Amino acid sequence: MQRALDDAKVPLSWMPEQWQQVMVDLGQPRYRGQQGFEWIWQHAVDDYDQILVWPKTLRQLMQQRYPFQRLRSETVQEAADTTTKILFRLADQQRVETVVLPHAYGTSICVSSQVGCNLGCTFCASGLLGRTRNLNAGEILDQVVMASRLMPASMPPISRVDLMGIGEPLDNYQEVVRFIRLIHQPQGLNLGYRHITLSTSGLVPAIYRLADEDLPVTLAVSLHAPNNALRSRLMPINRAYPLEKLMPAARHYSEQTGRRVTFEYAMLRDVNDSLETARELADLLAGWSCHVNLIPWNPVPEEPFQPSPMMRVRSFRDIVQQNAISCTIRKELGQEIDAACGQLRHREEADHRSEGIRQFAPGISENGEPG
Numbered sequence: 001m002q003r004a005l006d007d008a009k010v011p012l013s014w015m016p017e018q019w020q021q022v023m024v025d026l027g028q029p030r031y032r033g034q035q036g037f038e039w040i041w042q043h044a045v046d047d048y049d050q051i052l053v054w055p056k057t058l059r060q061l062m063q064q065r066y067p068f069q070r071l072r073s074e075t076v077q078e079a080a081d082t083t084t085k086i087l088f089r090l091a092d093q094q095r096v097e098t099v100v101l102p103h104a105y106g107t108s109i110c111v112s113s114q115v116g117c118n119l120g121c122t123f124c125a126s127g128l129l130g131r132t133r134n135l136n137a138g139e140i141l142d143q144v145v146m147a148s149r150l151m152p153a154s155m156p157p158i159s160r161v162d163l164m165g166i167g168e169p170l171d172n173y174q175e176v177v178r179f180i181r182l183i184h185q186p187q188g189l190n191l192g193y194r195h196i197t198l199s200t201s202g203l204v205p206a207i208y209r210l211a212d213e214d215l216p217v218t219l220a221v222s223l224h225a226p227n228n229a230l231r232s233r234l235m236p237i238n239r240a241y242p243l244e245k246l247m248p249a250a251r252h253y254s255e256q257t258g259r260r261v262t263f264e265y266a267m268l269r270d271v272n273d274s275l276e277t278a279r280e281l282a283d284l285l286a287g288w289s290c291h292v293n294l295i296p297w298n299p300v301p302e303e304p305f306q307p308s309p310m311m312r313v314r315s316f317r318d319i320v321q322q323n324a325i326s327c328t329i330r331k332e333l334g335q336e337i338d339a340a341c342g343q344l345r346h347r348e349e350a351d352h353r354s355e356g357i358r359q360f361a362p363g364i365s366e367n368g369e370p371g
């Protein structure tokens, strides 16, 4: 019941059937709901008054009963390579950020799913103050629509979405799954599931649940260490879901969906970047059809970690590859504009020492794959 009430208040989170039901409840033809959904997502109207195919009385009625507000951009930064970072302000004045990235294959976007995060990874300041709230599905989707308006006109349309910004997507399971279904709607943005990557720190029960949703999105697991002692030190979630639980869950996801799982590995100098650790990682992943994405660390003053030297990163990659595991180094984009998710927000809120640093920049792998 609570779910239904919440939905009723958030038109941007409505599925097409809900739009149609609202119209029926208002004594309107069902197709008006279809029109509403299309004009919100394909025409990106700012209010009901811009839905020109609706009669004026309906526009006024909807405005009275179901007002909505699109995300507002507070700051937009564009790098020389056209990587664009946007700080959005939500209706309740919370802020999240979104990054649009140029690739050889087109344009991708990295969206946030929560304001802050409760998981407390030691390399990520998002966990310092914890999660303020979850984003609803409409707020996640609106990042894509509003960023499309704000990104440089020279960029091709967004063709990939990475749930890799601030927050743990699987800690906001219902809204994230709803977002994935919403963005896939043919009457909306019509994005294929295979063009979506969901990055998780390893919430094992939610990985199993997601595998059963019939949503074949790519799963990216933030691994960062090949053994429990080191991983628990970096990621407290590993104490609840150690590698003996996480790896079978990731394998199950891969088998169930037919999608190759990506393991993300931030390269932290003298922490997880030894060649012995590379061999341990190769042993852990032996026999898998998976991909390892090595992420050059993007240092920030508040954190104790340093980036691994690039020569070390390459040697690490070589060892993993020699063990027949696909492994690439992420190419960083938009370095000069705080492109790592959360850095812009963090800088803007530095006076309050707010949460919100996702330390690694979204980017592309050496082979051009989204990273």
Ligand code: SF4
Pocket: 117, 118, 119, 120, 121, 124, 125, 126, 127, 165, 166, 167, 168, 201, 357, 358
């Ligand atoms: S890395 Fe991800 S899961 Fe970990 S604290 Fe940061 S946002 Fe949360």
